[in-house]
Amino acid sequence: MATKALSFALSFNDLTNCFSSNPPQAAAAKVSVFTVRCSSGSRERPWKNSDARLVLEDGSIWSAKSFGASGTQVGEVVFNTSLTGYQEILTDPSYAGQFVLMTNPHIGNTGVNFDDEESMQCFLAGLVIRSLSISTSNWRCAKALGDYLAERNIMGIYDVDTRAITRRLRQDGSLIGVLSTDNSKTDEQLLQLSKSWNIVGVDLISGVSCKTPHEWVDKTKQEWEFSSSKVHGETFHVVAYDFGIKHNILRRLASYGCKITVVPATWPASETLKMKPDGVLFSNGPGDPSAVPYAVETVKNIIGKIPVFGICMGHQLLGQALGGKTFKMKFGHHGGNHPVRNLQTGHVEISAQNHNYAVDPATLPEGVQVTHINLNDGSCAGLAFPAQQLMSLQYHPEASPGPHDSDYAFREFIELMKQAKNRTKESLPQLSALHSG
Numbered sequence: 001m002a003t004k005a006l007s008f009a010l011s012f013n014d015l016t017n018c019f020s021s022n023p024p025q026a027a028a029a030k031v032s033v034f035t036v037r038c039s040s041g042s043r044e045r046p047w048k049n050s051d052a053r054l055v056l057e058d059g060s061i062w063s064a065k066s067f068g069a070s071g072t073q074v075g076e077v078v079f080n081t082s083l084t085g086y087q088e089i090l091t092d093p094s095y096a097g098q099f100v101l102m103t104n105p106h107i108g109n110t111g112v113n114f115d116d117e118e119s120m121q122c123f124l125a126g127l128v129i130r131s132l133s134i135s136t137s138n139w140r141c142a143k144a145l146g147d148y149l150a151e152r153n154i155m156g157i158y159d160v161d162t163r164a165i166t167r168r169l170r171q172d173g174s175l176i177g178v179l180s181t182d183n184s185k186t187d188e189q190l191l192q193l194s195k196s197w198n199i200v201g202v203d204l205i206s207g208v209s210c211k212t213p214h215e216w217v218d219k220t221k222q223e224w225e226f227s228s229s230k231v232h233g234e235t236f237h238v239v240a241y242d243f244g245i246k247h248n249i250l251r252r253l254a255s256y257g258c259k260i261t262v263v264p265a266t267w268p269a270s271e272t273l274k275m276k277p278d279g280v281l282f283s284n285g286p287g288d289p290s291a292v293p294y295a296v297e298t299v300k301n302i303i304g305k306i307p308v309f310g311i312c313m314g315h316q317l318l319g320q321a322l323g324g325k326t327f328k329m330k331f332g333h334h335g336g337n338h339p340v341r342n343l344q345t346g347h348v349e350i351s352a353q354n355h356n357y358a359v360d361p362a363t364l365p366e367g368v369q370v371t372h373i374n375l376n377d378g379s380c381a382g383l384a385f386p387a388q389q390l391m392s393l394q395y396h397p398e399a400s401p402g403p404h405d406s407d408y409a410f411r412e413f414i415e416l417m418k419q420a421k422n423r424t425k426e427s428l429p430q431l432s433a434l435h436s437g
């Protein structure tokens with residue numbers, strides 16, 4: 001049962017008084033404020049002994065303390081540099097098959113709430129953190145992180161040197177790891193398991209996509225709306241391919257006035273075209289874009305016919321559908337603080353990113369423009385092909401979590417659909433004139 005969050009405000013004075021020259025009794029009374037919401041999920045902290053091992057395929061073994069679910073789990077370890085938003089990260093379906101290691105050392109302090117879900121489930125392999133907050137303090141908090149992960153059968157570990165693992169991943173590239181709380185398994189067995197598993201070439205989308213088409217109506221809630229862009233009454237029908245779609249992509253489209261039909265990853269292009277939408281969105285999604293040729297085929301059969309917008313996996317599938325190649329990056333981009341340059345405006349955006357693959361722009365046909373580049377490594381972060389009414393971003397304009405700098409991309413997609421609709425309207429009288437003539 002969720003405990004109701006206590007809401008209280010701490011002033012700067014309260015905080016400094018706790019630790020400064022106050023008489024001991026006063027300090028103790030104030031400090032108790034911090035521990036008021038210790039929940040069952042954190043009761044034994046911080047005295048618990050190490051009871052878990054993370055064994056990486058390079059043979060390194062990291063002992064840690066477990067929280068959430070127990071068991072043995074294999075996955076690819078990626079590090080995420082976001083400072084906030086761990087709940088959105090946990091519910092981003094694009095992390096299926098991966099352990100997310102947070103470089104921010106302190107996680108769990110705001111608990112979890114009812115609003116910050118990016119999908120109905122947690123699909124990631126597990127969570128790796130340095131320090132798990134022993135208490136939660138936030139007005140929206142409904143539950144402690146450990147309880148939330150246990151309910152969703154997701155393993156977590158803390159008290160592990162996340163900085164050392166991050167340095168290793170940066171130096172050697174992504175690594176497969178096995179996380180286990182099972183003492184009956186030897187280190188060697190876990191190492192063999194990590195070496196025998198691979199994420200490349202696996203279709204992870206089929207495990208996270210919805211099974212049937214459905215409508216989406218939820219917008220960004222009024223109190224959270226940040227965009228001053230006005231919606232001009234016109235409604236555009238968007239078919240959104242769910243390759244593991246984050247809810248905030250749908251909320252942003254709805255906030256910009258779109259009527260949305262979400263369809264499964266295997267939904268045929270012919271059925272989509274029969275629905276006569278104003279535009280199609282190809283969503284984010286987990287894993288290797290080369291492992292889902294059926295999705296590339298669908299994209300191929302739609303582009304050039306109606307305006308399309310690809311986000312992350314959607315961008316990679318568009319790249320392949322145009323005849324380009326994707327490749328696996330050394331350790332990818334994961335976090336809410338990646339600088340991107342918009343080559344059309346010259347502006348730099350701080351963006352939310354989560355990908356291990358990228359499109360090689362040198363392999364794309366003539367006419368396709370690189371519109372954005374990642375300023376950390378110069379990789380392709382966005383594409384446009386005006387002749388085919390196509391735009392795509394390798395990163396996440398919907399943020400969640402992350403800054404809102406790139407939200408304008410949704411407005412640009414609306415513009416693309418508007419132009420296409422106006423062109424159709426203009427060409428209709430000419431066509432009827434032709435017929436009558």
Ligand SMILES: NC(=O)CC[C@H](N)C(=O)O
Nearest residue numbers: 284285287312313356357
């Ligand atoms: N967020 C996403 O769509 C991820 C795309 C792809 N799975 C990658 O890792 O590159």
